[in-house]
Amino acid sequence: MGKEKDKKDIQDWKKRFNVITASVEGAVKSISPGNRVLIGTGCSQPSLLVKGMTDRAQDLADVEVIQLLTLGDAPYAKKELADSFRVNSFFVSESIRDSISQGFGNYTPIMLSDIPRLFSNGQIPLDVCLIQVSPPDNRGMCSLGISVDIIKAAVENSKIVIAQVNSRMPRTFGDSLINIYEIDILVPVDEPIMEIPAAAVDEDNKRICEHVAALIENGSTIQMGLGKVTQIVAGYLKDKKDLGIHTEMISDGIVDLVKSGAVTGRLKSVDQGKIVTSFCMGTKKLYDFIDNNEMFSFRRTEYVNDPMVIGQQNKMVAINAALEVDLTGQVCADSLGTQFISGIGGQADFNRGANRSNKGKSIIVLPSTAKDGKVSRIVAQLTPGGGVVTTRGDIHYVVTEYGAAYLHGKSIQDRVMALISIAHPDFRAELLKKAIEYGYVVPSLAEVEGKLYVSPRELTTTMLLEDGTKVKFRP
Structure with a gap:
């Protein structure tokens, strides 16, 4: 039939x-x-x-x-x-x-x-x-x-x-x-549309998403770039209010986020009430949800990724993934050394747009290590041959499972110490040693080599400010 x-x-x-x-x-x-x-x-x-x-x-x-x-x-x-x-x-x-x-x-x-x-x-x-x-x-x-x-x-x-x-x-x-x-x-x-199941989530991914969620205020407009961690962040935003979406890509996570009531687009400066994207990758669950759904507005790349359009949003938050970040804040996202792994994509577009936005934030996410913990992704210098996708002048936040480092407007020495604090503990001493060798920090910091310590998550406390902002404190 x-x-x-x-x-x-x-x-x-x-x-x-x-x-x-x-x-x-x-x-x-x-x-x-x-x-x-x-x-x-x-x-x-x-x-x-x-x-x-x-x-x-x-x-x-x-x-x-x-x-x-x-x-x-x-x-x-x-x-x-x-x-x-x-x-x-x-x-x-x-x-x-x-x-x-x-x-x-x-x-x-x-x-x-x-x-x-x-x-x-x-x-x-x-x-x-x-x-x-x-x-x-x-x-x-x-x-x-x-x-x-x-x-x-x-x-x-x-x-x-x-x-x-x-x-x-x-x-x-x-x-x-x-x-x-x-x-x-x-x-x-009459063929099924290709499907991409949601990626498996490990404990490190969950912690990164928790740190990112803490940075996102009610009323923010969100971009979630290509990458495993960036696409699962949506699952950690369901307690937010009046979020907007302006992003080059959406996946299955958007369905439950919308159904939770967190996304209204009511406070967007441009395309109010609309979820703006240019393409999607997911499963039939997503495809059925967007079918004839007027809340979704699929637009051309030259509009969605235009930094001038992105920058018109208030509280624009760009969330993108990296392969490596060096101690000065340079972000490599498309290659490991001379081997190309992915592409520039929309990272530079959205980071620059978010940086133009009133109260905007650009966030780079990455696990602290690779190759089963044998290699640090926070590095003293990028792997030779690696390309810089986001410059040290464009970066705001870097987030790993160990926390968030705010770099915008910070000196090289401040950046180095912030990034070392969110690196894996096994690599912090070596990173500090290299930073001293390169002249990034004062030589007297050699006295704390091997003693750099960040308290465990269990000691984190929170305070709710009068405007509803939740602030986390970690000794």
Whole structure:
């Protein structure tokens, strides 16, 4: 019965709008050797079209595959297909990391807000755009659903647009609509939208989230960047009031946060009452929640990530992840030494926007160690070859499971001592020794080497101020 209904629905919109559809195999024949092909973002990746393109590898050569964020399989990124396809990505996800580290793929580091301009000004002209949309409504408008981000600009600047028209794609509000006649080739499908289950949470993650939650005031507008810890912070904000959301990405955590009543958007300076985002990655729970939900406004990256727009919000809080932070406050978020791990993403956009905001805060989160506690993530100097995504001048807070260090407006010596205090205890003495060696702190501090001590969490006390602010004290 379900398949018969799907066929009838397809026939209905085909007839109503007098459009011709194609099979996957027929659609990808429009891709020619030497083309530049953009693939839809994250969970909105049109997997059937991607497979169809890859299956044509023997007929293609020098096809450049442009992508923002790829999840799941990336069959075109295999080394044996390097003569047919070459990846050029704005974010290095796991599925293409080997391709880039071995030199047969490329990573283009760029702020998320700047990517659409690469298409519109012709710096990266697009030949083909492979996307996924919902079926058209009565006006002939399809929805980009869970992924508007850079896709809206890509559609407007691509010579050929090929779309999987998926009956299971949620319809979203904001800037997500595209006229059916703007799509050159329509491929009807009925496939589950890709899902990303919530990450497992350990004790260190919980403590980081508790520290972050303590920094967020009622009435704040929140951004939660890409990363395991940043996306689970939402679960620790349910006792807040009148929160707003302005973020490039949302995940399943937003559902329970909204249902708790903590998110109203009532006090937002811009887009009052709306949860503004550009794409989402999660499970069916999330996709069902955003479907035809007017509270959510999916907007273009060039709007969502514009530091000028972000900075208009009062109490804007940007929460982003790092791989390493050095003792002066430089943040490395896209590489470990010379190996690219992720990307710049929206971290710089949102940190600068939050710093412009009235009572805004930028927060960098990271576990204190890596490799099962063998390596400190708070380091005397960044691993050689590592890139700085957030400069020491842009940083406000750094948070680990051991606490929060406030760095903005602080001297190098003050920063060093604050960061050492939230480093893992096993590495504090060595970090202090290095800081003295580099001249970051006065030599007399050598007398406390090996004696630096931060009290346990059990000794933390709290005080509730008259304005409702909760202050934590830790000896």
